[in-house]
Amino acid sequence: MELVIGTKNAFTVMKTEAEGVVLQHPEAKVFMPKDGIKGKLEQGDEVEAFVYIDHKKGLMADMREPKIDIYRADFVKVVERKDSLGVFVDIGLSKDMLVSLDELPPLKKQWPQIGDYLYCRLKASRRQMVATLIRRFTLFDYKKAEKPLEKGDKVTAFVVYLAEEGLVLFAREGHEVFVFYKHSRREHRLGEALEATITVAKDELRYNGTLIEQKENMLEGDALRIYRYLQNNNPMPFTDKSDPQEIFETFHMSKAAFKRALGRLYKEGRVELKKDKTALKEND
Numbered sequence: 001m002e003l004v005i006g007t008k009n010a011f012t013v014m015k016t017e018a019e020g021v022v023l024q025h026p027e028a029k030v031f032m033p034k035d036g037i038k039g040k041l042e043q044g045d046e047v048e049a050f051v052y053i054d055h056k057k058g059l060m061a062d063m064r065e066p067k068i069d070i071y072r073a074d075f076v077k078v079v080e081r082k083d084s085l086g087v088f089v090d091i092g093l094s095k096d097m098l099v100s101l102d103e104l105p106p107l108k109k110q111w112p113q114i115g116d117y118l119y120c121r122l123k124a125s126r127r128q129m130v131a132t133l134i135r136r137f138t139l140f141d142y143k144k145a146e147k148p149l150e151k152g153d154k155v156t157a158f159v160v161y162l163a164e165e166g167l168v169l170f171a172r173e174g175h176e177v178f179v180f181y182k183h184s185r186r187e188h189r190l191g192e193a194l195e196a197t198i199t200v201a202k203d204e205l206r207y208n209g210t211l212i213e214q215k216e217n218m219l220e221g222d223a224l225r226i227y228r229y230l231q232n233n234n235p236m237p238f239t240d241k242s243d244p245q246e247i248f249e250t251f252h253m254s255k256a257a258f259k260r261a262l263g264r265l266y267k268e269g270r271v272e273l274k275k276d277k278t279a280l281k282e283n284d
Contacts, residue, residue: 003027005051006070006124011061013045023049023061035094036062053129054095066122067092073121073134073142075158075172078112078191087112089120089131097122097131105162105190112191117158119170136161136168140205145174148204152197155209159192169196169209176206183210185252222253222261227270235279 003009003025011023011030020033021041032049041047049061050069068074068091079096080088086101099118104111112118119139120131134142139160149155157169157177166180167188177196188194196209213221229251230236238247240262244255251258262278265271272279 001026003030003051004070005053005059005126006122006129008048008050008069009061011047011049013041013043013047015043016041023047028059030059030061032061032063033094036060036064038063050093052093052095053124053127057127060095062093064093068121068131070122070124073119075117076120076131078114078116078118081111081114083108087118089118091122091131097129099131099133103133109187110162110189112189116189116191117193118191119158119160134160136163139170139176140174143170143174145171145205147173149175149198149201149207151199151201154195154197156193156195159188159190159194162188162190167194169194174205177209178207179209179211182248182254183212185212220264222251222257223264225251225253226258226261227265230271230278230280235274235277237277239273239276239278 001010009025011025014022014024014029020031021037023030023032030051036049047063049063050066051059051061054060067076076089076091078087079090082088084101086099086104088096088098091097099120118131119134121134121142123130123132155171155175155177157171157175159167160170161168166178167184169177169179171177177198179196194211196211198207198209200208202208238250238258240259242255247253247255247258253261262271262273266273270281272281
């Protein structure tokens with residue numbers, strides 16, 4: 001019977017000690033500390049325990065069920081960040097697992113923060129165990145949604161991949177939602193929880209979504225964004241004739257949204273519209 005690291009194995013209790021018990025497997029003896037023991041164990045008892053590698057690169061056992069293993073994936077919470085190593089996630093045992101910086105985005109600002117959630121499974125060798133991110137095109141190998149979403153539904157999902165054109169989100173229920181960058185208002189990071197509104201159902205598992213509220217609800221927010229910009233950049237070299245790309249790079253909104261918001265500010269008497277610039281009114 002092979003000893004498989006990163007999952008549960010069958011053992012016999014060899015002996016009990018003050019700090020835990022020694023477990024016997026045909027391939028190895030493994031120590032299980034007190035905090036990993038469930039109930040009372042006696043010499044000769046048969047038990048199942050999860051096997052992992054501790055910080056000293058030794059084998060350890062735990063009778064608790066971890067949140068993930070080498071076969072099962074789930075969302076696990078980021079509990080520590082070390083720029084020279086990566087981030088550590090809580091898998092439900094005494095030892096937190098490292099997600100290596102090699103798996104994280106090259107820009108540190110896109111790394112997950114403490115409290116974010118990453119979709120991971122464990123990866124183990126004889127000398128090391130780490131948590132590894134589930135890749136974009138294997139998400140459904142581990143979780144598939146049982147109920148489809150409809151256009152207009154809102155879903156909370158986590159950023160699992162930062163693609164060239166947008167964000168790949170994955171929900172706990174097993175829905176994948178792609179959000180084009182033009183349908184967001186700011187930069188995002190891996191592991192961040194976001195609420196997306198479904199715009200297109202590509203099939204029962206894959207969707208397109210937006211992080212922007214409906215036009216009638218967003219108008220005030222867009223107008224406020226332009227107004228605050230003007231307070232620091234008055235007058236500004238942007239009008240309803242400005243280049244759409246320049247508008248998006250500065251305000252993170254489409255030209256159509258910019259024109260609607262600018263029109264509202266004008267109707268409210270807050271701005272003056274000139275040929276090549278827009279300025280706050282003197283009394284504002």
